[in-house]
Amino acid sequence: MALGGGTYLVQNKVLPGCYINFVSAARAAAALSDRGYAAMPLELNWGPAGAVFTVTNEEFQKDSRKIFGYDYTNDALRGLRDLFLNAQTLYAYRLNGGGERATNTFATAKYPGTRGNAMNVIIQANVDDGTKFDVSLYLDNSRLETQTVTTAAELADNDYVSWKKDATLTATAGEALRGGTNGTVDGAAHQAFLDKIEGYPFNILGVVSDDDKIKALYINFTKRMRDEVGAKFQLVLQGRAADYEGVINVKNEVADEGAPKSSLVYWVTGAEAACAVNRSALNRVYDGEYEPVVDFTQAQLEESIRAGEFTFHKVGQVIRVLNDTNSLVTLTDAKGEVFQDNQTIRVIDQIANDIATLFTEKYLGVIPNDASGRISLWADIVKHHEELAKIRAIENFSEDDITVEQGESKKSVVVGNAITVVNTMTQMYMAVKVA
Template sequence: MAGGTWKKQDKRQPGVYINVRSDMNPVTKLGERGVVAICEPLSWGPEGAISVLGPEDDYTPFIGYGKTETKARFLREIFKGSDRTAGPKQVLLYRPSGKEASRATAASDVINATARYTGTRGNDIRIAISTSGDAHTVQTLVGSEVMDTQEVSAASELVANDWVEFGEGNLTESAGIPLTGGTDGTVDASSHEAFLAALEGYMFNILIYDGADEAIQTLYFDFIKRMREGLGRKCQAVMAVTKSMDTEAIISAKNGVRLIDGSVITPQQATWWIGGAEAGASYNESLVYAQYPDAVDAEPVLTSAQIDEALTEGQIVFFREFGSVKVVSDINTLVTYSDEKNEVFSFNQVIRTVDTVANDVYKHFSINVIGKVQNDNASRDLIKTWIVGYLNEMQANGGIRNFSADDVSVEAGEAINAVVISIAIQPVTAIEKIYVTVSLTNE
């Protein structure tokens, strides 16, 4: 934890700063959040399409591995949440189509089988056959686990299951015929372009990029900027960038963590947890000093000077304190301030608040107002009444302060079918810096 004395209130790191001074002679839920999107190269699962997963869902149909397996770690980290905030409600998972990817197959006189999807996971499949007279028991195994069992008298009766599709064969006894030749292929920028094109039709809060390709990072930056400014869809992206992108739309991971099982989460992989935690946090919650579950240390450990530098560059930093690993400050990469966007826009809790208002107003008006309400004084008054009620609820929940009905105006626009709405709010943020003066007296 940062600490020390203070002369002026200019500290970068959250902490408790204490001056000891002598005054004696010296002796001694309003807006719903929680949707994450990610394009993840995988070894199994539907390709070129977005699948929707919840925290309680079985991962196997989507990625070919169960929740406890190493290949499922990215989803486990995304869904973790922090010690005081929830994880996401949904993950929009996109498996990109790998170039030159292939499906594993088994072709013999005994049986013909082809993996349902491309990828190396198909190489873990084998087909076992036991025969009794004219009856055959055909089992599909993945590793040592039986995934499907069928009783047939001929191969032509076999039906496709979640793992393989069958062809002709002369079924005979076999302990296990392996499928081979499955490959993942390669994923490039065009795969991410296809993902972003598919994602545009979905509502989400956080977009994760867990790679290090600067061209793809720029691709994501341009997409998020267009979503926020061009389409009015308020969202952010999380990635591990080497330099500040200088925007409230991008959250950057500086370092990673070491988990209790000894595995290291790199800065790129830390985007999984950051993305999930940022999406799961509400407008009245902050990730400042939020704990990363199951983490035992930062990786790498940064010095105080390095932490200050990272914060100046607008990066999320992990540090260890009192046996847990925490986020130093819940910030984004905005580091150049202006009259239009001052320092408060660098705090993600503020962005969550204003984004929540923007998304909720957008949704409400799209569903209940556009094309249904006449542009007259009475209708504009109703619109204002709804906005005021909505913001009063947000204020009651601690998301904004000092709000009154006078902070909302709804006026007729220049065009006969236009309305101009102005809303002024003061977001609330969590306490990050505590400046303390301890005065010693003789009394």
């Protein structure tokens, strides 16, 4: 969200921008933006260091070896395969990117990390021209490329190595790259990621960590970004209560040996990021590659719902999502039961992000704050909400539910906005009369 943003108590903001509150109703030209965007910090043996990098679903399938150092089917990419079952775009950051690059006489790995140690250079005399050499680069036992050159200065760098242009080429049966190391993963590495990801637009932030201090860091970041900055996304983590609608707390661990117990965060991050604004993840089948621990009693499942835990359970031979819920458990007049449902949060986040974008790109510093300008803003918000109603994300919407008035200063406008969110069916009660 550009410039100022977040919630407000009184109309006393300094930065120009869009400030939006969502509260529960008392009991008795705008387009809808796309979903599918996730952000995650990762521990990797290969890849860019020190910066956020973008990977699409298509790029992951086609170029996983170039980006992450492994073929798509390699077990090292199991978590990312779970994520990209649903996510369309990942903003990734390498937590352990501060290590050393592997190197040998002829080349240096493009990225730091232990995966560089799996590369090997083989040089042979060219059979057609004895003055030239065939220089081949291998990763494990797979040949990445072969270049035919006279001197090292002619070698072109590629996606894996930078060639040492001053090296003397001689035939060799194979010289491995050595000395590649991964950096240290600590709180400072996670903070560096959060500092860099702050300016990116995404739907879900996921963190695979079993460290409670790291989880607390991400929870506090999410609360600040949602409530003070106005960046509307949800955080997915495992095994940490937050009592906050912006945090999805996965209950289940995984039984897989050697895998972090919080590995289901990959799948939930992708599924929640891609879940449409008019859909729910409730009852979704887990189709990932981990083995969730699901040996819960009926009473334990009921308690998990009351505790605000996103839980997988077993139905027959299939593992499904019990309830698409977030970690909010303390209900108030401002945040009632409806705020516990992630479908509700998707709808209000969609509204916040879309209207903020509309205001920033079309109205901020451009449209006069007079009756005509306010009518134009009113009409755009009405049109946006009518689109939500068409796809059955909200219901019973009337243009009378939107009001746009001048605020307490001549530069501000105040928007009144009433919506009724549509949720998917979760329970059926049936009475059968038997004659």
